[in-house]
Amino acid sequence: MAKLSMTVNGRAVSGEATGNRLLVEFLREDLRMTGTHVGCDTSQCGACVVHVNGKAVKSCTMMAAEADGAEITTIEGIAEPDGTLSRVQQAFQDYHGLQCGFCTPGMVMTATKLLEQNPSPTEAEIRHHLEGNICRCTGYHNIVKAIMAASGQDVSKIAAE
Amino acid sequence: MYAFDFEKPTTVADAVAALADDEAQPLSGGQTLIPTLKQRLAMPSKLVSLTGIPEMQGVCKNDAGEVCIGGATPHAVVAAEAAAHYPALAALASNIGDPAVRNRGTIGGSVANNDPAACYPSAVLASGATVVTNNREIAADDYFDGLFMTALEEGEIITEVRFPVPQAANYQKFVQPASRFALVGVFVAKFADGVRVAVTGASNDGVFRWTEAEEALSANFSPDAINGLTVDAGDMIGDLHGTPEYRAHLVGVMTKRAVAAAS
Secondary structure, three states: OOOEEEEEOOEEEEEEEOOOOOOHHHHHHHOOOOOOOOOOOOOOOOOEEEOOOOOOEEEHHOEEEHHHHOOOOHHHOOOOOOOOOHHHHHHHHOOOOOOOOOOOHHHHHHHHHHHHHHOOOOOOHHHHHHHOOOOOOOOOOHHHHHHHHHOOOOOOOOOOO | OOOOEEEEEEEEEEEEOOOOOOOOOEEOOOOHHHHHOOOOOOOOOOOEEEOOOHHHHEEEOOOOEEEEEEEOOOOOHHHHHHHOHHHHHHHHHHHOOHHHHHHHHHHHHHHOOOOOOOOHHHHHHHHHOEEEEEEEEOEHHHOOOOOEEEEOOOOOOOOEEOOOOOOOOEEEEOOOOOOOOEEEEEEEEOOOOEOOOOOOEEEEEOOOOOOHHHHHHHHHOOOHHHHOOOOHHHHHEEEEOOOOHHHHHHHHHHHHHHHHHHH
């Protein structure tokens, strides 16, 4: 077991992990932060996306020990401390960007990074950026719409309801 | 996963020392290795992370005009930082996997693994790049050695890949949509002394140079120059995604598209 310490959502945390502990296991099972989901566990689906030192990564495909000393943001750290939803979260609610909600934490984390890098993405850019996030309910239309709306763009021309 | 220890050295020398242990294995971005470990297809005693070594990070241009990329540089950084120096290489990096994979996966990891459908090996081979390790420099033509096989010795680490910059170049990938690997990918690079064409995703022997197309394109750098040329379907991969004949056909189509986009 090796000692680990990192900053998660602005809070210093520490723990112990074996060499083969995944970051997502450390977050969910040791820190009991279960907002980050494990959908496929094969780095396909993106439900486990978190931000590590400002980059979106799949936490099921990163060792916990690799994140020693890192700054991590999970879905639990996206809303304001008073519970006010972020722009992206609010848009997902307003535009019904989810059905079962299982993929939503990863979608929000990926979309949040996209809008930081590209504040006004086209529909095609949004769809390209979501290639690593799989949703089996919505058909993506309302997710794309929500992300466009969160960027402050007109979404009335996006086709499907 | 089986149990293993984890080390994260901060210099190449320390990483080489850590890898001297029996059954130690290097870990770069882990986007292939970690899924492999989960399937219990590998049983290292220790993983040695290469992501904490500053001298293996980043993109720069050397005095010879080559673009030098640190072995542990993630695809997303190559996409951003190589764009001004070698746009075709940056474009290739920007279409590997998905955004989260590009933030972890590294050029050294991809080139060391030499997956027959990976994108980077085609750029390395078509550019005539140099693979720099902790103890030598290996020319691309001497480096790739069949499926998942390379000239690397046990415990040898790719510290840098150096790319000569062509006059014109382009990479065209026919994406296998589920994996986002190349069903067929072709990298075309035009240098003053000739054209190099490298094909990934297609062959049972991994990445290869299509020398007939190189000769035709060196004489006449236009898509029509390769009319009538074909690769032998007998050497191509056949699986549920495509037959050998389909892949052989795609090699020609992707080469034409790459030439059209490069010229």
